[in-house]
Amino acid sequence: MTDGSLHYSPATELARRIRDRSLSPVELMKATIARAEELNPRLNAICTSTFEAAIDQARAAEAIVMRGEALPPLHGIPTTIKDLALTRGVRTMAGSRVFAQRIPDIDHAHVERMRTAGMISIGKTTTSEFGWSGVSYSPLTGITHNPWKHGMNAGASSAGAAVCAAAGIGPVHQGSDGAGSIRMPAALCGVYGIKPSHGRVPYYPMPQNGLISHVGPVSRTVADSALMLQAIAGPDDRDMTSIDAAPEDYVARLDEGIAGLRVAYSPDLGYLQVDDEVAACVREAVNAFEDAGCSVEEVDPGWGDPTDMEHCLFSVTIAMMWGGFEAEWGERMDPGLVAMIHHGRRFSATDYTRAAGGRLLYYDKVRSFFERYDLLLTPSLSVAAFPADRLIPEHWEQHQWDWLRWAGFSYPFNLTWLPAATCPCGFTKVGLPVGLQIVAGRNRDLRVLKASRAFELARPWSQHRPIP
Numbered sequence: 001m002t003d004g005s006l007h008y009s010p011a012t013e014l015a016r017r018i019r020d021r022s023l024s025p026v027e028l029m030k031a032t033i034a035r036a037e038e039l040n041p042r043l044n045a046i047c048t049s050t051f052e053a054a055i056d057q058a059r060a061a062e063a064i065v066m067r068g069e070a071l072p073p074l075h076g077i078p079t080t081i082k083d084l085a086l087t088r089g090v091r092t093m094a095g096s097r098v099f100a101q102r103i104p105d106i107d108h109a110h111v112e113r114m115r116t117a118g119m120i121s122i123g124k125t126t127t128s129e130f131g132w133s134g135v136s137y138s139p140l141t142g143i144t145h146n147p148w149k150h151g152m153n154a155g156a157s158s159a160g161a162a163v164c165a166a167a168g169i170g171p172v173h174q175g176s177d178g179a180g181s182i183r184m185p186a187a188l189c190g191v192y193g194i195k196p197s198h199g200r201v202p203y204y205p206m207p208q209n210g211l212i213s214h215v216g217p218v219s220r221t222v223a224d225s226a227l228m229l230q231a232i233a234g235p236d237d238r239d240m241t242s243i244d245a246a247p248e249d250y251v252a253r254l255d256e257g258i259a260g261l262r263v264a265y266s267p268d269l270g271y272l273q274v275d276d277e278v279a280a281c282v283r284e285a286v287n288a289f290e291d292a293g294c295s296v297e298e299v300d301p302g303w304g305d306p307t308d309m310e311h312c313l314f315s316v317t318i319a320m321m322w323g324g325f326e327a328e329w330g331e332r333m334d335p336g337l338v339a340m341i342h343h344g345r346r347f348s349a350t351d352y353t354r355a356a357g358g359r360l361l362y363y364d365k366v367r368s369f370f371e372r373y374d375l376l377l378t379p380s381l382s383v384a385a386f387p388a389d390r391l392i393p394e395h396w397e398q399h400q401w402d403w404l405r406w407a408g409f410s411y412p413f414n415l416t417w418l419p420a421a422t423c424p425c426g427f428t429k430v431g432l433p434v435g436l437q438i439v440a441g442r443n444r445d446l447r448v449l450k451a452s453r454a455f456e457l458a459r460p461w462s463q464h465r466p467i468p
Helices: 003-007 011-019 024-042 051-066 109-116 158-169 183-189 222-232 274-291 308-331 336-344 350-373 444-459
Strands: 044-048 078-081 120-125 174-178 194-197 213-220 262-265 296-299 374-381 420-427 435-441
Touching: 003 024, 003 158, 011 024, 011 051, 011 222, 011 435, 024 044, 024 051, 024 078, 024 120, 024 158, 051 120, 078 109, 078 222, 109 174, 109 222, 120 158, 120 262, 120 420, 158 174, 158 183, 174 183, 174 194, 174 222, 183 194, 183 420, 183 435, 194 222, 194 444, 213 222, 262 274, 262 350, 274 296, 274 374, 274 420, 274 435, 274 444, 296 420, 308 336, 420 444, 435 444
Parallel strands: 078 120, 078 174, 262 296, 262 374
Antiparallel strands: 044 120, 174 213, 194 213, 194 420, 374 435, 420 435
């Protein structure tokens, strides 16, 4: 197998070949690093490389193979770790000048599990500052470029993870999602991403916005995400919200099909604006579910418009987490982030408590909806990629900080802890990817994976590659 064919090989195949000794972990790692060295100067997806350490770990992984020892599921598979995740001994900047020199002495729990599963990181991937926005820019690392068109938004905050997946710099990558930060970059870069149910992957140390943040994979295929998710999921008492049950066998059950499922399709959740080209791609994609034997109904979910509640909860949380740095660092921080911090400070404790109560009522509406339907299909985003030096597309109403207006399909499922994935479902006339979001009831992660896999089989996407 040539280096070129390794770039877009799925992790499932690479792991099998490492097991049967037809592929050396060192050969694979060298090819992956060469790809990163070739492409990263123009994509800007990796902000801190760990290439030398990765080669050393690959040599150790190869020695284990040659000794005939039992291998973990992702043994020798190259990956990356998002720059919001703590990594022991490796710089973790969070996209901010505030933490430009920070070197943690611990790993996040999901990083520990990635290592235990045999994954080898080649570096930290770029993120918007503190992960605050959906645009692939930070004042520290600059623009991370969409591989489908230079200068365009690759999404955030897991920007570098999605770009690496799309560009063939490793098959599967770690992302996190506090308001769409796995699904947005995956959709804009034409790859797959899943935000599992809250607590499915333990988050420790838990960030202060931990009650909306989720950890999950970004990959080119559904099976690769299923493989990684199964490896990092499972209970951990250090995270008080972790689900006290082992994950189902995602990989073995992936192809069970979805015939007979009751599927709701909502083009706008009853209140969101969507660009015409995006809406058309998603509408056509929904037909694949009827072809797969599902009963599909177009609906307005009837949950109401949660925008005011989202504005309060999101901006107050951001102000609480990062507002303390403004006095010293404000002029060197992202102006949109500073504007959001100022907005969050306008709310009173009563306002925030009222919004938190509204979240509980909102969840109850969503929960009852999924008693009637097995799946919900929506656009992943209201727009395709736009210039990454903008917070909001030029043809949309402008705002100092509210990028949620073009990403409104994401945050409702962070608030409600539901599993949600994005699948590539087409392209605009100028060749920019469009995403289909698949959502299921809480803890129905396997159902989302199976539906994603059924759609992938019906409308294959991995043959579309932005970079040869």
